[in-house]
Amino acid sequence: MTSSKLDAHIPEGHMAEKWSKYRSTVHLVNPANKRHLEVIVVGSGLAGASAAATLAELGYKVKVFCFQDSARRAHSIAAQGGINAAKNYQNDGDSVYRLFYDTVKGGDYRSREANTHRLAEVSGNIIDQCVAQGVPFAREYGGLLSNRSFGGVLVQRTFYAAGQTGQQLLLGAYSALMRQVGTGAIKMYARHEMLDIVNIDGKCRGIIARNLITGELERHFGHAVLLCSGGYGNVYYLSTNAMGSNVTAAWKAHKKGAFFGNPCYTQIHPTCIPVSGDHQSKLTLMSESLRNDGRIWVPKKKEDAEAIRAGKLNPNDIKPDDRDYYLERRYPAYGNLVPRDVASRAAKERCDAGFGVNATGEAVFLDFAYNLRYKYGQMEATKHGIENPTEQQLFDLGKEVVKEKYGNLFDMYKQITGVDPYHNPMMIYPAVHYTMGGLWVDYNLMTTVPGLYALGEANFSDHGANRLGASALMQGLADGYFVIPYTIGDYLSHEIGTKAISTDHEAFVEAENGVKEKLNKLMNVKGTKSVDHFHKKLGKIMWEKCGMARNASGLKEAITEIQELRKQFWADVRIPGEQNEFNPELEKAGRVADFLELGELMCMDALQRNESCGGHFREEYQTEEGEAKRDDENFAFVSAWERTGDNQWTMHKEELKFEYIKIAQRSYK
Amino acid sequence: MNITLKVWRQKNSKERGRFETYHVKDVSADMSFLEMFDVLNEDLITEGKEPIAFDHDCREGICGMCSMYINGRPHGPLQGVTTCQLHMRSFKDGDTIVVEPWRAAAFPVIKDLAVDRSSFDRIMAAGGFVSVNTGNAQDANSILIPKTDADLAFESAACIGCGACVAACKNSSAMLFVSAKVSQLALLPQGQVERHERVISMVNQMDEEGFGSCTNTGACEAECPKNISVENIARLNREYLSAKIAK
Numbered sequence: 001m002t003s004s005k006l007d008a009h010i011p012e013g014h015m016a017e018k019w020s021k022y023r024s025t026v027h028l029v030n031p032a033n034k035r036h037l038e039v040i041v042v043g044s045g046l047a048g049a050s051a052a053a054t055l056a057e058l059g060y061k062v063k064v065f066c067f068q069d070s071a072r073r074a075h076s077i078a079a080q081g082g083i084n085a086a087k088n089y090q091n092d093g094d095s096v097y098r099l100f101y102d103t104v105k106g107g108d109y110r111s112r113e114a115n116t117h118r119l120a121e122v123s124g125n126i127i128d129q130c131v132a133q134g135v136p137f138a139r140e141y142g143g144l145l146s147n148r149s150f151g152g153v154l155v156q157r158t159f160y161a162a163g164q165t166g167q168q169l170l171l172g173a174y175s176a177l178m179r180q181v182g183t184g185a186i187k188m189y190a191r192h193e194m195l196d197i198v199n200i201d202g203k204c205r206g207i208i209a210r211n212l213i214t215g216e217l218e219r220h221f222g223h224a225v226l227l228c229s230g231g232y233g234n235v236y237y238l239s240t241n242a243m244g245s246n247v248t249a250a251w252k253a254h255k256k257g258a259f260f261g262n263p264c265y266t267q268i269h270p271t272c273i274p275v276s277g278d279h280q281s282k283l284t285l286m287s288e289s290l291r292n293d294g295r296i297w298v299p300k301k302k303e304d305a306e307a308i309r310a311g312k313l314n315p316n317d318i319k320p321d322d323r324d325y326y327l328e329r330r331y332p333a334y335g336n337l338v339p340r341d342v343a344s345r346a347a348k349e350r351c352d353a354g355f356g357v358n359a360t361g362e363a364v365f366l367d368f369a370y371n372l373r374y375k376y377g378q379m380e381a382t383k384h385g386i387e388n389p390t391e392q393q394l395f396d397l398g399k400e401v402v403k404e405k406y407g408n409l410f411d412m413y414k415q416i417t418g419v420d421p422y423h424n425p426m427m428i429y430p431a432v433h434y435t436m437g438g439l440w441v442d443y444n445l446m447t448t449v450p451g452l453y454a455l456g457e458a459n460f461s462d463h464g465a466n467r468l469g470a471s472a473l474m475q476g477l478a479d480g481y482f483v484i485p486y487t488i489g490d491y492l493s494h495e496i497g498t499k500a501i502s503t504d505h506e507a508f509v510e511a512e513n514g515v516k517e518k519l520n521k522l523m524n525v526k527g528t529k530s531v532d533h534f535h536k537k538l539g540k541i542m543w544e545k546c547g548m549a550r551n552a553s554g555l556k557e558a559i560t561e562i563q564e565l566r567k568q569f570w571a572d573v574r575i576p577g578e579q580n581e582f583n584p585e586l587e588k589a590g591r592v593a594d595f596l597e598l599g600e601l602m603c604m605d606a607l608q609r610n611e612s613c614g615g616h617f618r619e620e621y622q623t624e625e626g627e628a629k630r631d632d633e634n635f636a637f638v639s640a641w642e643r644t645g646d647n648q649w650t651m652h653k654e655e656l657k658f659e660y661i662k663i664a665q666r667s668y669k
Numbered sequence: 670m671n672i673t674l675k676v677w678r679q680k681n682s683k684e685r686g687r688f689e690t691y692h693v694k695d696v697s698a699d700m701s702f703l704e705m706f707d708v709l710n711e712d713l714i715t716e717g718k719e720p721i722a723f724d725h726d727c728r729e730g731i732c733g734m735c736s737m738y739i740n741g742r743p744h745g746p747l748q749g750v751t752t753c754q755l756h757m758r759s760f761k762d763g764d765t766i767v768v769e770p771w772r773a774a775a776f777p778v779i780k781d782l783a784v785d786r787s788s789f790d791r792i793m794a795a796g797g798f799v800s801v802n803t804g805n806a807q808d809a810n811s812i813l814i815p816k817t818d819a820d821l822a823f824e825s826a827a828c829i830g831c832g833a834c835v836a837a838c839k840n841s842s843a844m845l846f847v848s849a850k851v852s853q854l855a856l857l858p859q860g861q862v863e864r865h866e867r868v869i870s871m872v873n874q875m876d877e878e879g880f881g882s883c884t885n886t887g888a889c890e891a892e893c894p895k896n897i898s899v900e901n902i903a904r905l906n907r908e909y910l911s912a913k914i915a916k
Contacts, residue, residue, distance in 0.1 A: 054803040069724060069783075070790050072830055073732040089810060125806070132806035134799045134859045136823035143813030161823055167731055168826060175798035182794035190787065213779055242726040276699040281707055282728045412730060415754045418699075481803045530714045532707070576719045581681065582780040584722055585714070 003652035006259070006640055009442045010114040015660045016096075019118045022443075023486050027493035034059035037492050038500060040207055040222035041065070042194045042249050045074035046166075046173055046473060047456025048228030050480025053176035056185035058485060060492075063220060064177065064186055065209055067193045067244055067587070072174045075230060075242040076476060079166025080287035080409065082148060082158035083473040085123040090147050094155040096120045101661055103471060106152040106339050107436070107464020108614035108630065109663045110262070112638070112656065114443055115461045122482040123474055127159055129481055133172040137161050149292050150469040152339035152668075158470045163287050163409040169473055173480070192218070193587060194249045195515045197225060197256050197452060200507045204256075204452035208508070208515050212587060215580035217512050219503035223495045224451045224488060227253055228480070231435035231457040233266065235595045235602065236547070237539025239432035240272060240285040246591040247598050250439050250458050258447035259640040259652065261440035261460030263598065264606035267467055267615050268548050269433035270296075270343035273416055273426075274363040283431040284416055286366065287409055288469040291336045293371040293402070294426070296343070297323045298355040298364050305355045315357065315365060315425050326350055334668040341466045341615045341628070342668060344430035348548050349626060351429070358427050367425035368402060376401035430548060434472060436463045436615065437605075440640040440654075444487035445479060448640075451491060455479040460638065465614025522589050523579050527572030531588045534569045538562065538592070538599055546603050551619040555607040559600055563647075566596040601641060601649060608651065611635045632663055670696050670762035672705065676721055677769045682777050682785075688767075698758040702745065703728060703735065705757060723782040730754040730894065733829030736836075737782055738769040743833035743892045751831065751894040771832050773841035775879045786832050788878035789846060796870035797850045799859050818856050825852040827895045834889035834897070840881030845889035847875050848905035849897050855908050865912035872909055 002008075011018045029037065037060050041052040044066040056062045066074060086099040099120040104111055127145070131137065137159050138146040147156040161168040180186040191212040198206040198219070206221040232247035233239035254260050271286045299305045299315075300322050307313035326346055328335045338346075347364050350356070357363050373391065377398030381389040389397070399422055403410070413421045439447050439454035441461055446453050456476040463471065545558035569592070577583040612621040612628035613635070621629045638654040672693045679686030693709050700708075703725050710720035726734040735752040739745035745755045760766065768782065776784040814822075826849070834845035851868050854860030860867070883902060890899040 050803075057802045068726060068732070068734060069786055070733075070830065072790075072793075073726055073734050075727060075732070078727045078729055078731050087809070125804075127809045128806035129801075129803055131809040131812060132799065132801040132859060134822075134854050134857050136819050136826050136853065136857065137809075138823075139814055139816045139819040141816050143815055143819075144810050161826075164731065164827065167829075168823070171826065175793065176801075176803075178790065178794040179798040179800060181790075182796075188790070190790070213785075242732060243728060244726050277697055279697060279700045279704045279708060281701070281704050284729050411749075412754065415730075415750060415756065416701075418756070418758055485803065528715075530711055532711060574714060574717075576714055576717070582722060582783065585720060 001653070002655045003640070005448070005642070005652050006440070006654045007442065008112065008654060009444060011443065015113065015117050018114055019121055026486055026490050029489050029493050029496065031059050033496040035061065037061065037495060038063070038222045039488070040220055040225045041228060042207065042226065043074065043228035043230060043458070044071035044174070044177065045076035045228060045230060045456060046170055046476030047458070047480045048074070048226070049170065049173035049177040050477050051226055051228060051455055051484050052186055053173065053180050054481055054485045055488070056180035062180070062186045063189060063222065065189045065192045065194055065207070067212060068190065070190055071177055071188060072171060074170060075245050076170045076473070077167045078242065079473055080163045080285065081150065081289040082160035082165045082470040083126065083169060084150070084157050084468070084470045085127045085159060085474065086120055086157060087124050087127060089145060090156045092155045094157050098155065099123060099157065102153045103462070103468060104464065104661050105666060106468040107466050108628065108666055109464065109632070109636070109658065110613050110656065111464030112461055113658060113660055117660070118483065119462050119475060119478050122478045125482055126474060126477045130169055130172050133175060135161065135168045135172040148289055149337060151288055151291060151337045151343070152334070152468045160289065163289070163406055166473060169477065173477070194252070195590070196252045196511045197449070198507050198511045199256055199449060200501060200505065203450045205501055206503065206508065208511050213582050215578070215583065217515055219508040219512055221501050221503055223492060223498060224453065226453045226455055226484065227439065227458050228455045229458050231438065232595070232598060233432045233435050235538065235599050236432040236542045237535050238275065238280060238283050238543070240269060240283050243282060246594070248591050248594045250454065251594040251598060253439060253447065253449065253452060255643055257449045258452060259440040259642050260437070260601065261638050261640050262437035262605065263602045263641065264546070264609060264616050265436035265465050265614065266432060267340055267434040267436060268344045268430045269340055270347055270430050271366055271428045272431035272433070273413065274358055274429040275360065284412065285431070285433060286413060286426060286428055288340070290366060290406060290409065293375070294336065294366045294368050295325055295370060296327050296336055296364055296366055297325045298350045298357060300324045302354055305357055308357045309359060309361060316369070324350070324355070331668045338668045339466055339468060341617070344548055345617060347430055363427040363429045365425035366428045368421065369425065372398040372402050372422070434467055436460065436465060436467055440638065444490055445484055446491065453484065453488065455484060465616055519579055519586070522573070522586065522593065523575055525570060525573050525575070527574045529572050529574060531573060531575070531585055531592050534565060534573060535592045535595070537565055538596060541565070542599055542602070546606050549617050549619050550606050552607060555603045558603045562596065562600045562603065569593065569596055597647060600647060604649065605639055605641065608639065609635055636663070670698070670757070670760070672696050672760065673765040674709065675765065675767045676782070678721070678781055679778050681780055686778065696757050698756070700757045701728070701753060702739070702755040702757065703753050721782065722780040725753055728753040731829060733831035736771050736784060736831055738771060738836055740767055743771065743836040744894050749894055749896045771836040773835045773880070775841065775843070776832060776835065788880070789830050789832065789843070791878060792843070792847060792871055792874045793850065795874035796863070796867040799854060800863060812858055814857060822853045822856040825849045825856070825897065825901055828897050829895055831894065833892050833894055835880065837888040837892035838881065839886065839888065840884060842883045843875050843880040844883040844902050844905065845893065845897055845899065847871050848901035851908055852901040852904045855904060864908060865915055868905065868908040868912050
């Protein structure tokens with residue numbers, strides 16, 4: 001049963017009609033009133049920039065905050081492979097229903113049907129909007145848009161711009177944002193970090209932000225606040241997130257009453273460049289689109305794997321029959337295109353069994369040799385009328401095609417590893433990439449604090465326990481361009497009588513004092529160890545005990561270890577410099593302090609969920625073939641955690657009802 | 670390997686800066702340049718000294734936040750590579766490396782190696798967009814764009830806004846940055862309606878921010894981590910001229 005504290009406000013009616021009916025009947029705000037309504041947007045990635053621009057276009061007064069030096073740097077920019085949309089331009093059987101179905105199935109039946117359906121419905125509009133802005137998507141020779149395949153689906157619905165789709169989409173949203181900055185409808189606060197929300201009479205009415213250049217604390221009022229602050233993968237220290245990505249905005253909101261949904265759902269991406277040493281500061285993704293054309297394998301014979309690890313054997317010399325294309329072997333229907341959670345676990349399984357191929361034993365091969373020569377090379381040779389091409393000709397012709405499709409990724413791989421992937425198979429290993437969990441929101445994207453919204457990766461709603469590739473960009477832009485502009489009207493239409501509240505209000509003063517106190521406390525520890533020291537330790541605990549595979553005893557240990565580490569942090573962290581100046585160490589310290597609390601909650605959530613689903617794999621709950629074993633009878637719910645005191649929480653359940661999709665065992669065989 | 674660093678230290682925009690010398694030991698060839706700075710900062714913190722402030726975020730060469738001027742070259746010795754993607758295998762044991770912030774009047778130093786590039790944002794706000802409100806767009810495939818035009822526009826749009834072009838230029842000109850955006854939109858049908866207004870507004874704002882003039886040296890292209898071509902500058906000049914004549 002759903003907790004009485006959670007109402008998802010899902011509109012009545014048939015799934016296919018909910019959103020259109022909602023849009024036609026939702027309360028509207030008179031344009032004259034919009035001018036007096038102020039909205040604060042925290043974060044300037046795809047969700048934040050698109051929301052801010054659209055709300056400003058509608059006439060609201062908007063303030064945007066980001067911690068980077070420019071809105072254009074938000075981490076959405078690093079997304080590589082593409083964005084999904086149910087356009088069916090390839091005439092291969094795609095539809096809104098199919099995208100909806102794939103997303104719910106891919107999420108291992110742990111997402112909310114109504115939200116996911118809406119996402120699929122607006123997906124086509126996103127592509128239209130981005131093209132109109134001048135986003136240079138890849139095109140065919142006839143001038144039409146090109147598509148590629150991604151994991152977990154059998155249609156080609158992914159739109160892309162080389163391996164830089166996130167960059168191009170973000171620059172599109174950023175240009176829309178800057179256009180409104182130019183008109184004065186948006187005021188931009190770069191190099192500012194939100195450090196608390198301000199609630200007045202039970203509604204969110206503003207934020208406290210720190211100017212990161214001067215260190216000054218600022219109070220900002222808003223009739224509503226949107227958190228578009230991304231995910232919390234950096235709790236693992238090493239992840240594909242940017243160095244600055246953090247949970248702080250969402251966590252401060254959580255501490256002020258916003259419930260946290262499904263914190264344990266983490267996505268481990270199967271194709272990342274493996275860790276090279278202790279100095280490692282971040283991990284780099286190799287786009288999922290590479291799985292389109294690359295084949296993943298490890299040697300069949302253990303002695304071959306050992307010889308490769310020792311540097312005595314060149315993988316190119318291993319005969320095809322001696323290679324184990326384990327994804328193609330285990331999942332013949334989807335092969336290399338299985339969803340991320342499945343591919344990651346399969347890589348771990350092979351490496352744990354002793355077939356890993358780099359010095360640490362934690363890597364598998366992603367090999368382009370075959371398709372480069374015999375798919376693209378052969379295709380080009382035929383095109384050019386070359387009969388009986390030599391191996392070298394096939395390589396040269398194929399290389400040009402692969403270069404055009406994935407050139408920047410291949411260059412990046414070479415730059416990081418020093419190995420040329422055109423001639424050698426890439427080495428890859430799973431790494432933390434995305435967090436499906438986030439602030440609990442209702443159908444309107446509102447958190448449990450009235451007037452406080454969460455968009456994009458910062459919320460929990462659309463991807464269940466596992467996100468499909470190319471769906472993060474889709475969700476960020478869906479929330480910002482096409483969902484919040486409608487749903488916020490439902491709330492703000494009741495706020496037209498609320499005058500701007502003075503930031504001298506005692507709630508603002510109290511919140512600012514709280515932030516000041518916390519900063520003073522951090523500065524005054526004056527311990528002996530750097531922030532990174534603690535962050536690395538936390539990351540290790542999380543990766544080993546709450547990572548790709550989890551079990552009850554490990555999670556219990558992790559909780560104790562995190563509590564202990566948190567104590568050490570507050571007793572021994574050293575932050576050089578001053579509070580009232582540009583101080584990156586202080587910024588990091590605040591974020592790690594929040595991660596140290598979040599980590600414990602993630603472990604608690606993973607511990608209560610006695611099943612395996614999507615990215616959450618509990619070793620105790622697996623099928624004989626090693627696949628995730630869900631327990632729909634007892635765990636078809638969203639866990640929404642309410643904070644009841646210092647590091648104390650109560651869990652509430654939102655029951656998940658599947659009315660339009662038949663819940664089934666996920667199979668990619 | 671062991672590396673000697675001479676790093677620009679400056680407390681804030683008002684105080685004078687100076688070079689400080691640091692020695693970093695046991696640097697691994699697999700480390701990135703910024704990871705070497707992480708190691709140095711860790712040492713400085715342990716010694717009770719203040720770490721070196723520098724901008725960085727994605728560390729995969731796409732956000733454009735990192736901005737070090739290494740041995741007299743923005744983003745260091747390699748062609749088409751950002752500071753964050755530069756690895757220590759590009760250096761050798763015993764090397765002395767000089768690291769400075771971007772130098773340009775329009776990029777004031779905030780602290781040490783971090784500079785203020787908000788002037789780029791203001792240029793974008795002046796016209797770096799297509800005026801299309803959300804919800805107005807027609808079906809994406811109803812705008813046909815020849816592949817060659819789309820590819821060219823993409824090459825210009827690949828600019829990461831890091832400012833290396835300005836740092837490399839003896840005149841501190843922002844022409845490569847501005848021309849990349851102007852080109853992207855001038856090459857696409859979506860950008861046609863506002864093309865004249867756009868180029869004039871963006872160039873005016875660029876001048877107002879205090880960037881220097883372009884004298885066609887080409888250092889910007891040579892140092893651009895995303896290999897943005899100076900052909901964009903030629904296109905910008907053509908766009909500007911035709912906009913002025915049309916006016």
